Amino acid sequence: MAERIIITGGSGRLGRSVVAGFAATEHEIISIDRELPEHPVEGADHRAVDLLDAEATAALFAEISPTAVISLAAIAVPFAAPEDVILTTNAAIAQNVTAAAVGSGATTVVIASSPSIMGYGSPAGWVPPRLPLDEDVPPQPWHAYGLSKHVAEQVAAMFAQQTDAVKFMSFRPCYVIAPEEWEGAPTQQGHTLRERLDDPALSAVAMFNYVDARDVTDFLLAALEHSDAVENGSAFFVGAADALARRPLAELIPEHFPDLAHLAGDLTGDATAFSIEKARRVLGWEPKRSWRTELAH
Numbered sequence: 488m489a490e491r492i493i494i495t496g497g498s499g500r501l502g503r504s505v506v507a508g509f510a511a512t513e514h515e516i517i518s519i520d521r522e523l524p525e526h527p528v529e530g531a532d533h534r535a536v537d538l539l540d541a542e543a544t545a546a547l548f549a550e551i552s553p554t555a556v557i558s559l560a561a562i563a564v565p566f567a568a569p570e571d572v573i574l575t576t577n578a579a580i581a582q583n584v585t586a587a588a589v590g591s592g593a594t595t596v597v598i599a600s601s602p603s604i605m606g607y608g609s610p611a612g613w614v615p616p617r618l619p620l621d622e623d624v625p626p627q628p629w630h631a632y633g634l635s636k637h638v639a640e641q642v643a644a645m646f647a648q649q650t651d652a653v654k655f656m657s658f659r660p661c662y663v664i665a666p667e668e669w670e671g672a673p674t675q676q677g678h679t680l681r682e683r684l685d686d687p688a689l690s691a692v693a694m695f696n697y698v699d700a701r702d703v704t705d706f707l708l709a710a711l712e713h714s715d716a717v718e719n720g721s722a723f724f725v726g727a728a729d730a731l732a733r734r735p736l737a738e739l740i741p742e743h744f745p746d747l748a749h750l751a752g753d754l755t756g757d758a759t760a761f762s763i764e765k766a767r768r769v770l771g772w773e774p775k776r777s778w779r780t781e782l783a784h
């Protein structure tokens with residue numbers, strides 16, 4: 488059934504791809520961002536608002552009256568702003584967008600979180616109970632970005648406690664590769680994808696995770712289509728089926744995370760440190776793009 492879908496953060500790295508992918512479906516798409524995009528996606532409506540302004544956000548959502556809302560807008564990089572600004576900005580956007588979505592009658596709300604909430608890279612040391620990480624492993628954020636995304640997930644869970652007439656969920660996209668980055672455009676961290684593969688230390692920062700933005704789009708389409716199957720307020724990892732590494736993580740994890748050596752033995756071949764089994768099982772989603780095929784193009 489065709490829906491009217493608000494996508495926030497539609498001018499961003501991930502948002503541009505998601506808006507383009509959704510605009511190619513039967514759904515009606517309204518992209519909302521503080522900044523209008525340089526190249527507006529044809530077939531989508533583009534509106535500008537500061538989502539930190541709760542009143543303006545509620546008014547715009549009420550005017551649009553969406554059936555579903557996908558919330559991508561945020562400060563998207565750890566330490567990209569002072570810690571207090573990242574925490575308060577991302578928490579406030581999650582609250583304002585979710586409240587406005589409920590107030591305007593949307594029945595599905597999907598909020599972008601991040602795998603970094605898990606806590607890898609913590610200077611004080613981090614040892615999870617197991618690898619690969621799944622959604623039952625407790626997050627242990629160590630910076631304001633990770634904490635702000637943990638809060639965003641809890642905002643979804645909190646609203647799920649208020650009403651079961653709306654389905655709320657959050658998703659943790661791995662390191663997002665936009666389509667142009669396969670051709671050599673810089674990734675979020677400024678280096679190219681080939682540089683990230685050639686120097687495992689670059690990919691180790693994200694525990695060798697990644698996902699093609701178009702696979703995230705497919706995940707979001709599946710999340711809306713199969714929202715009935717989702718436990719209200721729950722979260723999903725969204726990653727590629729293989730690791731962003733030329734060698735198995737069974738070798739690379741002990742080199743880059745010595746404290747985790749005892750957990751990495753099963754990560755042979757192209758196995759990842761993040762499980763996407765829940766998204767496969769609940770939503771029937773499967774990522775289609777791998778660096779092994781996309782980089783060769």
Ligand SMILES: NC(=O)c1ccc[n+]([C@@H]2O[C@H](COP(=O)([O-])OP(=O)(O)OC[C@H]3O[C@@H](n4cnc5c(N)ncnc54)[C@H](O)[C@@H]3O)[C@@H](O)[C@H]2O)c1
Nearest residue numbers: 496498499500501521537538559560561563599601662663
């Ligand atoms: N890119 C990744 O690898 C990655 C990984 C994990 C999670 N995420 C999450 O996915 C989402 C999208 O990430 P991205 O890489 O596209 O980020 P991005 O910075 O490219 O895009 C974020 C967008 O949000 C908008 N925005 C920020 N504050 C706003 C406000 N107050 N009002 C309105 N719009 C505002 C920005 O203008 C920007 O267009 C974020 O929530 C991010 O935390 C991204």
